[in-house]
Amino acid sequence: MTSTMLSARNVTIGYGEFPVLHALDCDIPRGSMGSIIGANGCGKSTFLKALARLLPVHQGAVLLEGRAIGTLPTKQVARTLGILPQSPLVPEGITVEGLVSRGRYPHHGMFGGWTSQDDAAVTEALSLTHMSELASSQVDELSGGQRQRAWIALSLAQQTDVLLLDEPTTYLDMTYQLEVLDLLADLNAKKGTTIVMVLHDINLATRYSDWILAMRDGRRLAMGKPAEIITESLIRDVFGMESRVVLDPESQTPTVMPLATHSLRSRREPKGQDFQEFGGGTL
Amino acid sequence: MERKRGRAFLVVAISASVLLVLCLCSVGVGSRQVNVDQVVRALSDGAASGIDIDSIRLRVPRTLLGIVIGAALATAGALMQAVTRNPLADPTILGLNSGAACAIVVSMAVFGLTTPSQYVWVGLLGGTLGAAIVWCVGSLGRGGPSPLKLTLAGAVVGSMFSSITTAVLLPRIEMMSTYRFWAVGGLSGARFSTLLPILPIVIAGFVCAVAVLPGLNALSLGDDVAVGLGSSPRRTQLVAWVGAILLCGASTSLAGPIGFVGLVVPHVARILVGADYKRIVAMGCLLGPILLLGADVLGRFLTRPADVEVGIVTAVIGAPVFVGLVRMAAKGKAE
Numbered sequence: 001m002t003s004t005m006l007s008a009r010n011v012t013i014g015y016g017e018f019p020v021l022h023a024l025d026c027d028i029p030r031g032s033m034g035s036i037i038g039a040n041g042c043g044k045s046t047f048l049k050a051l052a053r054l055l056p057v058h059q060g061a062v063l064l065e066g067r068a069i070g071t072l073p074t075k076q077v078a079r080t081l082g083i084l085p086q087s088p089l090v091p092e093g094i095t096v097e098g099l100v101s102r103g104r105y106p107h108h109g110m111f112g113g114w115t116s117q118d119d120a121a122v123t124e125a126l127s128l129t130h131m132s133e134l135a136s137s138q139v140d141e142l143s144g145g146q147r148q149r150a151w152i153a154l155s156l157a158q159q160t161d162v163l164l165l166d167e168p169t170t171y172l173d174m175t176y177q178l179e180v181l182d183l184l185a186d187l188n189a190k191k192g193t194t195i196v197m198v199l200h201d202i203n204l205a206t207r208y209s210d211w212i213l214a215m216r217d218g219r220r221l222a223m224g225k226p227a228e229i230i231t232e233s234l235i236r237d238v239f240g241m242e243s244r245v246v247l248d249p250e251s252q253t254p255t256v257m258p259l260a261t262h263s264l265r266s267r268r269e270p271k272g273q274d275f276q277e278f279g280g281g282t283l
Numbered sequence: 284m285e286r287k288r289g290r291a292f293l294v295v296a297i298s299a300s301v302l303l304v305l306c307l308c309s310v311g312v313g314s315r316q317v318n319v320d321q322v323v324r325a326l327s328d329g330a331a332s333g334i335d336i337d338s339i340r341l342r343v344p345r346t347l348l349g350i351v352i353g354a355a356l357a358t359a360g361a362l363m364q365a366v367t368r369n370p371l372a373d374p375t376i377l378g379l380n381s382g383a384a385c386a387i388v389v390s391m392a393v394f395g396l397t398t399p400s401q402y403v404w405v406g407l408l409g410g411t412l413g414a415a416i417v418w419c420v421g422s423l424g425r426g427g428p429s430p431l432k433l434t435l436a437g438a439v440v441g442s443m444f445s446s447i448t449t450a451v452l453l454p455r456i457e458m459m460s461t462y463r464f465w466a467v468g469g470l471s472g473a474r475f476s477t478l479l480p481i482l483p484i485v486i487a488g489f490v491c492a493v494a495v496l497p498g499l500n501a502l503s504l505g506d507d508v509a510v511g512l513g514s515s516p517r518r519t520q521l522v523a524w525v526g527a528i529l530l531c532g533a534s535t536s537l538a539g540p541i542g543f544v545g546l547v548v549p550h551v552a553r554i555l556v557g558a559d560y561k562r563i564v565a566m567g568c569l570l571g572p573i574l575l576l577g578a579d580v581l582g583r584f585l586t587r588p589a590d591v592e593v594g595i596v597t598a599v600i601g602a603p604v605f606v607g608l609v610r611m612a613a614k615g616k617a618e
Binding site for chain 2: 049052053054073074075076077078079082083084085087088089090091092093094095098099102103105106108158
């Protein structure tokens, strides 16, 4: 169960003193769900793309089930590993079902026709994402959450063992963020799909991840179980931010509380006499 | 979903019937009036003869040419729009029409070409050259050919060729009058003898198109998704480009630069059958010939016994139809 699904060996992208990715190593266990976190521009999206062979690595290698991903036929890789990039294009006039059925591309030969297996995969993907009702709707008429679910359904129709997602919750309301992550957690639990996400929201990352990879300046700072690695000093190193790490009473996972900054504190300064109204506090 | 498939079937059935009727009209209608059984006799009885019969038989290659070119231009338009991700892309953006025009004009001036059968090969050569230059210029720089770079390269190379064409034509008035007939674009020059040698090129173009359609579907989701699905965007673009060159090059060399078909037909097809490029191209192969033959028949019918070339009529009747369809689609969406 603890075998490695996907791993990076000394992965370097870019040249010179400040490469985009610098000698990254990591092993992603089969059947796990994990997140890559880091500040803007730290290279986390680049790393995800490198894992999915969307970007060539200049040094090192990405191994999919032990074999160098760059040496495998790309269509074969696509039957094992799927990626949902950050802002995919929506073709004009496409329906949800039309979009989802494009996930079957790697399962077709050059002139191969549509099979009942394809139908079954699309139907299952639609039902797992609760999109069956909307199958014949136009994608560009959907809400943000529905649209994201449609894209995830496309990835599910691809029927891969590994699914990489670049910020799947961006631009979504809190409810939809949880909905998307619950869906992925379900998929991970029921089908054993290995899931790797780039997540902005560190507290959601700790809630939903078996492991977290923390990056800064294209380097790996730490990787491990959230409860073991998420500390105040790691958050300082990753985001350059002072914080308190407490246990989320709801999920029993570490939660990062940023310390009040100077401007926040000054907004809470008593302007007049009713300081108590703001709850006092320990300023 | 079932209802949708039923609708698509209906659309195809109606289009196919319309095309069939237009084929018969195209063979039957012209400056010389004939009746239905003469048409039937001319087509079924090889031994029949007479002026009417002969003129009907002359219209057969013209009709076939209309079908071939209509399908070729519609397919090429769909390929272009997919590769450049530009809904306004058409063969003009390839640099193909301007390249062909330039080659023909230059060879008229330098080698004294005068007959349409000579234009065919010169036009094909010039068109291919033009499209190849656009591809190369559009591939320069980091990241290879991007939709935007290809579109810009097409515009730049196109205007360069047009300038050369104008520069060569301006001082040669007698050449201008020969050239302008070619430049309008039409089916009236159709002969089996010119159509047949070009046919393999058209077939090669369609093979490229069919092979690349699944890749275009993947490509339309963005390069990253396409790679993630195991497609190769660069190869898809290249094969589609080659296919479009073959299809447009063949059409332009046979019938001159016919605009509008390649631009509009893919959009109409998309409105009718959805975003799948396999369906768009299949539908385009019905709609392209419908538009072209319809325009050709109308041109012959309205100005009898004269003949208005199809290059002029397509836009005149096509534009209002297109506007109507888009408005209908927008309305359907709003409801």
